[in-house]
Amino acid sequence: MFTGPVFFEDRADAGRRLAPAVAAVAPPAPMVMALPRGGVPVAFEIARHLNAPLEVLIVRKIGAPGHQEFGLGALVDGEEAELVLNPEAVRLVRPASGYIAAEAERQRAEIARRRVLYLGDREPLSPKGRNVVLVDDGIATGGTIRAAIQALRRAGVRSLLVAVPVASASAIASLRPLVEGIVCLSTPAFFRAVGLHYRDFEQTSDAEVMALLRKARHGEGEGA
Structure with missing residues (x-):
């Protein structure tokens, strides 16, 4: 390396x-x-x-309010989109109540859009x-x-x-x-x-x- x-x-x-x-x-x-x-x-x-x-594997970052490049976690596509949070980042930023849920829903819609574009009507290969x-x-x-x-x-x-x-x-x-x-x-x-x-x-x-x-x-x- x-x-x-x-x-x-x-x-x-x-x-x-x-x-x-x-x-x-x-x-x-x-x-x-x-x-x-x-x-x-x-x-x-x-x-x-x-x-x-x-x-x-479609992954969408959950960015901090006003600082989208600073990730609080990410939403990962799958049989059901999975939210994976970084507890340290969440504690540091302390986003307003409901922010993460709202941002996750926005990214869930983007994952769905990309899934249709990239996969069409085929099922993704299972890992x-x-x-x-x-x-x-x-x-x-x-x-x-x-x-x-x-x-x-x-x-x-x-x-x-x-x-x-x-x-x-x-x-x-x-x-x-x-x-x-x-x-x-x-x-x-x-x-x-x-x-x-x-x-x-x-x-x-x-x-x-x-x-x-x-x-x-x-x-x-x-x-x-």
């Missing part, structure tokens, strides 16, 4: 560079799950390299009993991916391997006890933001996510 700055051309480039490192430690018959939207182009390249199925490779385009604080990990554990996954191109060292350290393994190409000594390590960090569109999922389903990265 490198500690100096690594610049990826874009998310697809990051996925292609990350894929061999994931393949070296991936468990048998893995299933790749991406956090949309930015994690999907990275995960697509990994799934193609592994000849593994690709699925999305139960599977060796899951969980992918994002980077990790700053780790709050969102931590919520995803908790939800996947409750869904009954066999094992979890987190794979990201770049992350803060503190986030990696906090996640290690929660999963069977982590693959990360860069943990910069002075980490400020994920996007600073990409030359092109334009927001991934819904259309791009849908196109990549279609390609995966038609054999570009889908295994048995």
